[in-house]
Amino acid sequence: MYRMIAALILCFSTLTLAADDGSQLQKGNLFPRVKLDTNMGSIVVELDRASAPITTNNFLLYVDKRSYEGTIFHRVIQDFVVQGGGYDKDFNTKPVMKTIFNESGNGNKNELYTIAMARENDPHSAGRQFFFNMNDNPSLDPGRKWGYAVFGRVVEGTEVLDKIAAVETQVHPTWGWPDVPVEPVILEKATLLPQTF
Template sequence: MTLSKHTRRACLALAALSLVAGQAWSQTTAAAPRVKFATTAGDFVVEVYPDKAPKTVENFLQYVQDKHYDGTVFHRVINNFMVQGGGYDAAFAEKKTRAPVLHEGREALAKGGDKNIVGTLAMARTSEPNSASSQFFINVKDNDFLNPTLIPPGDPVPKFEYQGRVYENTSRAQLVNAPQLFGYTVFGKVVSGMDVVNKMKAAPTGAGGPFPGDVPKTPILINSATLLK
């Protein structure tokens, strides 16, 4: 069968479009590494997003590659809230960490990243926004109060509402640096094994090690955390 010149051009254009789409798909999948957690409660897989929170993802994946998480426990488990781990071994000895990672919660949210909703992965930290190191948590409910607060444009900011209160003509620096507005950086989500996470969240808890409560009575150990791609 002989194709006309017009048809050949259309076929070439379609082929080129398919190639571009294929490259875009490849770049999308390449930008979403996955990590498998093998735990004593079962296995689950998380997907992380370097396009949304690059420094946070790099930090997390380095801990994975360093085998930091292997042998650690989920030391804080609260049903209807979250499960947290990545910092303590089975004897509740705190593991040595690298320097903290810069907080990227607002940047990730502004780029279309997830909020702290069921199944998302976020960095744990102290009251200091830039204190996150190795510990992470998985939201097991929609925790809106953990979300970063985006600051409207302007300096001063003409109008800003927070927790039912309205602020007018507020210094931008004052809002940007307010600790309560930073929230928690979401950098990934559970893509398989959420049933395992749900089993974990329902574990009976009590005191353990240095913690007065919320510690699973039967330890939930991370046997390994492995980068899949």
């Protein structure tokens, strides 16, 4: 009897963990949209669950848990990328729920106004940080090596991204990081928009 109860609890826990990956958010919607409200304006991205399901679901999970709210765009390089999602305004590291498989071979290219996952040298180290391509960046696409997984594109607010990409940057006086905005660019809220049919 006790073994049966323990087995049922384990099974339920496993199912709960498996479902807590963002896949249940607007299940069946291959192109969910997320609105990103920043202190410089709003951006709407259309995600590509058809080509990048793991990456899209992962991003949606952070959105659903309100984990991107109050984060900064800490790396801004005009005509290259605008990167954020990993730090709060005091440069405290935000927790990573898990690292995900690199879907850079999905056919999507790192083109102007697309959104992609940031990662470390390990190709499968992407967690929560993402970036917007502010140019066509073929060097970030896969070839002989793993690339950076594109999982959507901006459908509203390209002018806001252009403003962010043009802000004055510096080497951060405490951390020594280059390309940090002098005035913080803050992601104030991230919202999964209602599905339209």
